[in-house]
Amino acid sequence: MQTTALLAVLAGITCLTLISLAHGRGQNAAPQRGDATIPGYSLGRPDLMRSPVSLEDLAQLEEVLLFGEEDRAALRRSRALLEPRVDEILDVWYGFVGSKPQLLASFSHPETGAPDAAYLDAVRLRFGQWILDTADARHDQAWLDHSHELGRRHHTSAKNRTDGAEAAAIVPLRYLLALNYPISATLRPFLEGEGISAEETERMHRAWIKSVLLQTILWSEPYTQQGTF
Amino acid sequence: MQTTALLAVLAGITCLTLISLAHGRGQNAAPQRGDATIPGYSLGRPDLMRSPVSLEDLAQLEEVLLFGEEDRAALRRSRALLEPRVDEILDVWYGFVGSKPQLLASFSHPETGAPDAAYLDAVRLRFGQWILDTADARHDQAWLDHSHELGRRHHTSAKNRTDGAEAAAIVPLRYLLALNYPISATLRPFLEGEGISAEETERMHRAWIKSVLLQTILWSEPYTQQGTF
Numbered sequence: 516m517q518t519t520a521l522l523a524v525l526a527g528i529t530c531l532t533l534i535s536l537a538h539g540r541g542q543n544a545a546p547q548r549g550d551a552t553i554p555g556y557s558l559g560r561p562d563l564m565r566s567p568v569s570l571e572d573l574a575q576l577e578e579v580l581l582f583g584e585e586d587r588a589a590l591r592r593s594r595a596l597l598e599p600r601v602d603e604i605l606d607v608w609y610g611f612v613g614s615k616p617q618l619l620a621s622f623s624h625p626e627t628g629a630p631d632a633a634y635l636d637a638v639r640l641r642f643g644q645w646i647l648d649t650a651d652a653r654h655d656q657a658w659l660d661h662s663h664e665l666g667r668r669h670h671t672s673a674k675n676r677t678d679g680a681e682a683a684a685i686v687p688l689r690y691l692l693a694l695n696y697p698i699s700a701t702l703r704p705f706l707e708g709e710g711i712s713a714e715e716t717e718r719m720h721r722a723w724i725k726s727v728l729l730q731t732i733l734w735s736e737p738y739t740q741q742g743t744f
Numbered sequence: 745m746q747t748t749a750l751l752a753v754l755a756g757i758t759c760l761t762l763i764s765l766a767h768g769r770g771q772n773a774a775p776q777r778g779d780a781t782i783p784g785y786s787l788g789r790p791d792l793m794r795s796p797v798s799l800e801d802l803a804q805l806e807e808v809l810l811f812g813e814e815d816r817a818a819l820r821r822s823r824a825l826l827e828p829r830v831d832e833i834l835d836v837w838y839g840f841v842g843s844k845p846q847l848l849a850s851f852s853h854p855e856t857g858a859p860d861a862a863y864l865d866a867v868r869l870r871f872g873q874w875i876l877d878t879a880d881a882r883h884d885q886a887w888l889d890h891s892h893e894l895g896r897r898h899h900t901s902a903k904n905r906t907d908g909a910e911a912a913a914i915v916p917l918r919y920l921l922a923l924n925y926p927i928s929a930t931l932r933p934f935l936e937g938e939g940i941s942a943e944e945t946e947r948m949h950r951a952w953i954k955s956v957l958l959q960t961i962l963w964s965e966p967y968t969q970q971g972t973f
Contacts, residue, residue, distance in 0.1 A: 572918075575846045579922040581929070617804045670972065688973050689801075692921070692961045693808040696954055700810070725925055732921045735964070743899065743967045744917050 553640050555677035558648060558661040566656075566663035567736060567744070573654060580729055586722035587652045593706060593719040594650035600705055601643045607701050609639065618694075621686045634680035649726050659733070666734035688738045692731055699724045782869050784906035787877060787890040795885075795892035796965060796973075802883060809958055815951035816881045822935060822948040823879035829934055830872045836930050838868065847923075850915045863909035878955050888962070895963035917967045921960055928953045 557563055568576075577583070597604065612618045613630075622638075623630045645665075648658070667673040669686040699720070706719045736744045786792055797805075806812070826833065841847045842859075851867075852859045874894075877887070896902040898915040928949070935948045965973045 576918055576922055579844060579847060579919055580925050615808060618808060685972060688964065688968055689805055689961050690808055692964070693805055693957070695924075696809050696957060728922070728925060732918050735917065735921070738968050738972045739917055740967060740969060743914060 553644055554637060556641050556644060557664045558644075559657050560661075563660040563664050564667070566659040566733075568659055568663070568733060570656060570659065573659060576729065576732065577654075580725050582722075582725045582729060585718070586725055587654075589718045589722035590650050590652040590726060592715075593723065594647065596708055596711070596719075597646055597650055597705055601646055604646060604702065604705055605639055605643055608642070608698060609635070611697055611701065618690055621683050621690070623683065624681055625683050631680050631682050634675075634678050634682055637678040637680075649723070649730070652722075652726065662730060662733040663736065665730075666737045669734055670737040672737050688735055691734060695724075695728055695731055699727050782873055783866060785870050785873060786893045787873075788886050789890075792889040792893050793896070795888040795962075797888055797892070797962060799885060799888065802888060805958065805961065806883070809954050811951075811954045811958060814947070815954055816883075818947045818951035819879050819881040819955060821944075822952065823876065825937055825940070825948075826875055826879060826934055830875055833875060833931065833934055834868055834872055837871070837927065838864070840926055840930065847919060850912050850919070852912065853910055854912050860909050860911050863904075863907050863911055866907040866909075878952070878959070881951075881955065891959060891962040892965065894959075895966045898963055899966040901966050917964055920963060924953075924957055924960055928956050 612622070619630055620628075622635050648661075664673070668677060669691055671685045674685055675682055702723055703716070703720050706716045706723070841851070848859055849857075851864050877890075893902070897906060898920055900914045903914055904911055931952055932945070932949050935945045935952070
């Protein structure tokens with residue numbers, strides 16, 4: 516299994532300090548949609564830039580991704596499994612990022628190369644909420660605008676701004692897109708459990724694969740030349 | 745199964761003429777790498793623009809995708825299964841494109857909306873060879889340059905030029921990336937077969953998922969603003 520291989524890689528990483536540095540989120544404080552208690556969290560904020568992607572564009576894109584009602588329902592069912600384990604999932608993902616210098620660079624000072632622990636911490640809080648928002652699958656205008664804001668925060672348009680960080684000026688598009696694979700693959704074991712059939716795990720995993728791909732596509736818009744998205 | 749659902753959708757499509765229009769490639773004429781008999785085929789051509797992605801960049805990207813020697817070997821084993829069925833696979837993929845107006849638009853005249861049968865035909869020949877090239881998994885400089893050329897041919901940089909077509913000026917990046925899901929999902933049944941264990945199918949499928957994602961990432965470079973890829 517790829518997941519096993521990945522976990523083996525993660526077991527050997529030397530950046531474990533990162534995990535503890537960025538391990539700031541309590542499991543009992545899962546915030547709700549639009550929860551203003553997470554610093555910099557933007558879903559539902561009225562001052563967000565309007566997404567250049569319309570709800571009609573989104574529907575056409577979901578059609579190509581074969582993302583439908585079955586996936587929306589599967590994502591929603593996944594929340595019960597994932598919510599109690601958000602911190603474990605983030606440990607795996609942060610462990611992966613910490614083990615790859617080309618990824619960790621996005622969280623590091625461009626000159627000294629030092630990872631920014633406060634920045635990692637702040638992002639981690641929102642990343643946990645992103646898991647829950649993805650599971651909620653409310654793909655409405657507020658979510659589109661929030662997705663556009665997330666794209667801008669990976670791109671030079673708004674990187675570092677939310678947290679006042681002094682890290683690299685951009686997450687290169689190639690890595691933003693490439694993360695689809697490890698993020699989706701490592702999530703799979705968290706969709707297994709007692710009383711969950713292999714088919715149900717498969718349904719939820721498929722929905723997650725599509726949703727993560729959909730979201731990274733939306734996030735890529737700020738990187739594109741005018742008229743090419 | 746998603747694949748079953750998709751095949752059901754495909755069974756109902758009304759664009760079957762497209763399939764017959766574009767069904768030009770004989771199964772017995774599988775060309776080899778760099779085969780100059782396919783009009784406009786570019787792998788190995790010495791006059792190609794050099795890819796802005798270096799072999800070192802590629803290695804770092806493959807690392808993030810968890811693409812390694814096991815995947816390379818699995819892709820190569822998949823060739824024996826896929827090569828005799830290239831036309832069937834293309835029928836499924838062309839059927840999918842033909843069933844989605846937002847995808848078919850890339851092969852259609854921007855004003856009249858009429859699909860360009862000669863263009864579909866010409867692309868189909870090269871698309872079949874792309875299956876074999878992906879299975880060969882020779883990720884060297886020639887393949888990088890060829891991948892860059894494929895990106896340019898989806899983007900305004902070189903869309904339509906190879907075949908003298910008068911279709912839409914671009915394949916929008918959102919659809920180029922979204923196709924990852926249906927392309928990979930519909931390939932899976934072709935990786936099954938007598939004497940092929942479920943685990944072996946899974947290994948080959950995983951390698952294909954990673955390779956298709958890798959390639960669409962490389963193809964996205966011409967769409968990006970300078971310095972953001």
